[in-house]
Amino acid sequence: MRLFAGQSAWLVQRLSALVVLFVLLLGVGHLLLGRGGYDAWHALATSAHGAVLIVVGFAALAVHAFIGARDVVLDYVHAPGLRIALLALLGTLLLGVLTRVVLTLAAAGTASPLGGA
Amino acid sequence: MRETARPAPRFLRLWNIRFPIGAIASIGHRLSGVLLLFVLPPLALALERSLHGPAAYAGLLAELRSPWLAPWLFIAAWALAQHVLAGIRHLLMDVGIGWRLRQARASAWMVLVAALLAAAMTLGWLA
Numbered sequence: 409m410r411l412f413a414g415q416s417a418w419l420v421q422r423l424s425a426l427v428v429l430f431v432l433l434l435g436v437g438h439l440l441l442g443r444g445g446y447d448a449w450h451a452l453a454t455s456a457h458g459a460v461l462i463v464v465g466f467a468a469l470a471v472h473a474f475i476g477a478r479d480v481v482l483d484y485v486h487a488p489g490l491r492i493a494l495l496a497l498l499g500t501l502l503l504g505v506l507t508r509v510v511l512t513l514a515a516a517g518t519a520s521p522l523g524g525a
Numbered sequence: 526m527r528e529t530a531r532p533a534p535r536f537l538r539l540w541n542i543r544f545p546i547g548a549i550a551s552i553g554h555r556l557s558g559v560l561l562l563f564v565l566p567p568l569a570l571a572l573e574r575s576l577h578g579p580a581a582y583a584g585l586l587a588e589l590r591s592p593w594l595a596p597w598l599f600i601a602a603w604a605l606a607q608h609v610l611a612g613i614r615h616l617l618m619d620v621g622i623g624w625r626l627r628q629a630r631a632s633a634w635m636v637l638v639a640a641l642l643a644a645a646m647t648l649g650w651l652a
Contacts, residue, residue, distance in 0.1 A: 422619065425612055425616065426616075429609065446575075446579040446582040476558050480558070501562070502565070508570075508573065512572055513576075
């Protein structure tokens with residue numbers, strides 16, 4: 409299946425939007441209602457459910473951003489070479505962000521400053 | 526040729542071009558989406574700093590409250606609020622809610638105003 413083309417892209421764009429919205433609302437809820445401070449935030453981000461939510465949120469965000477920015481590029485950029493270059497740059501940026509987030513959470517989970525591995 | 530046809534405009538008169546509110550909401554969704562792309566790398570770096578120990582966390586918070594960052598934060602918060610609210614508006618229209626012209630115009634206005642308010646409130650909340 410071509411995930412990023414045609415009708416499936418339209419659907420994936422909306423489903424990923426709902427996932428991002430869900431994680432975003434949880435995040436805003438934590439900011440407004442949760443305990444503040446580093447310890448609470450670190451505990452949340454390194455807990456299994458917290459880390460999974462953050463990674464799932466960023467993964468959905470990467471998919472959503474790729475389809476959205478791809479639409480913008482295809483609308484305004486018509487030279488094939490420049491199109492490919494911009495899409496490659498976009499994909500690299502989004503994969504880079506997602507990788508960085510996963511590595512960050514993995515490092516925070518294993519190397520706790522309160523003593524751990 | 527119809528006698529009532531208006532003559533073709535001879536110049537591109539930008540001040541005579543009217544953007545309906547729906548078009549502004551639509552272009553706002555696109556513009557805010559592109560802006561949010563540029564927010565992603567700093568967001569990933571901020572996430573990294575926020576989990577890098579209490580000192581790094583406190584340093585990040587202090588930096589977020591510094592006045593030189595306020596305009597950028599306002600733009601980022603506006604882009605996020607605009608994109609999310611206009612996105613919810615689109616999703617509701619997809620399932621058949623509020624697509625009639627009157628409602629669509631009203632919700633487009635509401636999204637534009639609410640996004641600016643949300644951005645201002647975010648800065649106020651941070652300060």
